[in-house]
Amino acid sequence: MDAIRIQNLVKKYGLKTAVDGLSLSVAAGTMFGFLGPNGSGKSTTIGCLTGLLDPTAGQVEILGHRFDADSADLKRRMGVMPETLGLFEPLRAHEFLAFVGRMYGLDEGSVRTRVTELLDALELTDSSKTLADYSTGMRKRVAFAAAVIHSPDVLFLDEPFESIDPAGVALMKEWLNRYVKQGRTVFLTSHVLETVERLCQEVAIIATPGKLVWQGDITTFGREGAIQYDGQEFDALEPLFLHLTGERHVDLKWL
């Protein structure tokens, strides 16, 4: 079964097209990488998939059901770590996570247990600090904890690993791998292609403005194999990505 299915998704802001007829599907139990250069429409696509933005055209299905901004039952089964993190800065980490847990319908006992466990695991135990006092990496950890606290079936993570220290990233990867093995789905964006290559089974690459240019299995790279595309052979994700999105060489004489 497809956990996520997008058909001809179009998102326009006035005359500007951010996503242009995007169609793709993600099978349940997949760690899916959604890649593209800056401004190619990744976050806009995630916005449409999570109910933040209304698509101009096209259709989105999550876990086999048609999804729109009012699909509360589906939202309960989704976890989102937005690009802007979506934190309430004057709150403390445990207060924020407890609020998120309650909003997803967790009972008081589960909220307290899960918040304590998450904060311990992610080393966020200093309850005297507000989220505004946290470093960027710590804030990312809190946003990640908020995305998983209700144990969702589909996780949308917008650049989850950037700014987090290696130990934190390793822990998150471990959790995500176990999560996917349980048949649940992760849809993530990242600019760290090495991480995506090691973590994801499948990848979609989009180019500006939100057009799908390639989608496929990348487990071949892990088996020291290569991917054939456009008559060329690519032995890693990075050269394939650069080939698809346009590698640039600009020489600044004064630099």
Added chain:
Amino acid sequence: MDFQLIRHLIGLRYRLLWAKTRTRSGKIALFMAGYLLFVLVAVFFAIVGAGGGMVAVRSGQAERIAQGILTALFTSATVTCVLLGFGMNEVFSDTELRRFPLKAVERRFARHFAGIVDPFWFLFLALYLGLALGLYLFGAGSLVLGVIAVLALFVCNYLAAQVVGRAMERIMQQKGGSLLLPLIIMVVCFLPSVAMPMLKKHAGAGKVVLRVLAFTPSFGAGTLMTRTGPAAFAGVWPIAWWGLGLTVALVILEKRPPRIRVAQTTRIRWDTPYARAAKIFGPRYAPLVEHWLLFLFRCKRFRIAYVMSLPLIPFLLFMWTKQAARADPFATAMGVFAIAGLAPAAAFLVNQFGYVGSGFRRYFLFPMDPAAALRASSVTLMALCSVYVGLAAFAWVLFAPGAWGARGIVMLLASGVFGLCFFHGVGLWTTLYGARRADPNKTMGNDLSLVGNVVVVGGMMAMLIGPMTVGQFHKGLIAPDRWLVAVGLAALAACFYLFSLRSAPAILSSRREALLAVLERKA
């Protein structure tokens, strides 16, 4: 001093102002109209200032009257600045300026120069200049010395507002600061009304006060404006000393920012008073109300505004009413009761999502109707403001018992309910159509949109002046025997609030993308 770079930064300040305006449709026209109005007001103020000069000369006490006018202007500018936040916005922070090749002194100069060229300050400059011009035209002073005095006093005024604002921020950060600050404000507010009768009783005391006031910058500027020759220079010293002292105080306050108090315990507390209070609102709204209570009481801006209302409401209730005794004290008190429902959380109730920043998107990710977040926020703010209506009624019963009987109290309470319902209803609509991203930790500055300012400042002015004016021209029109009319108006306002609470949040979803763009600074 790298004046060229500083000049570019000032230019950037105005380009940013323009950029902010042109990105929103229809705002350019509004901006032009606003500035046209600003020019008209500045001209009007200059004429008023010149009129003051004329009165001063004709009375034969040019120096004393000029000093009085300047002191009043100086105090009004400082109070308006600190309380309403106009002219206190920091355009560039020191951290932002650190990316440029500027020394610490240059950064400070650039920051404050960008601050003083704020349109708000120009209004007071126009008033000061108008007075100097008036004095010169009517032969009571030199134009050159007058302009020098105005510029020096203008700088002192800006510095004083900055120092007072920062000192208040520092007091709030101290242990017990949230109690100490309202106490200080209450003393400052009530001092003139207590001191005036005493001064009238003791003839010698007035002279002592005047002798002390002679050392203030506004008295110095008055002297400099009205005297000629070497005698004028007696006014230079107070301005110079105050200018120097305020600069040193500002530098010290900026160099040693208040230490943020952190809780000593690292134990997580689950059963908080916020959680217990929120339970009143039922299981559906309790988590949201608890979240709003936590959020609001953690925002420095909210805490300061809420705490400052504690001395403000009794001050308005008793002093303003006393001032307006010639008009109609009861009508004036009616206006103050209406303000009690707005003042404690004014900036928040007209911009309920403005302070949550990117957290705003969470309301759309949760499996709930996003409208519930706006309803919960509005109801929480209303509950918090209603405490002040209750306090005002309690103070009235305690200190003015039986003045207008039970009907009077019912009428005043009805006015409080009217203010609560009307302003909170309007607040729901301005939250949707006049939102603006604001910093919850900034304690100074005005970060409301144009619409927000119109509602807050216009609402307060209308409630302060409106009933008083009606009472003055139609004595008895606002009187306890018309209590039913007040109850009727309160009921109408309650209907308006209920209608807004039902309809406004319903359009939140359709305004979602526009609000996201504003609150995440993409518009």
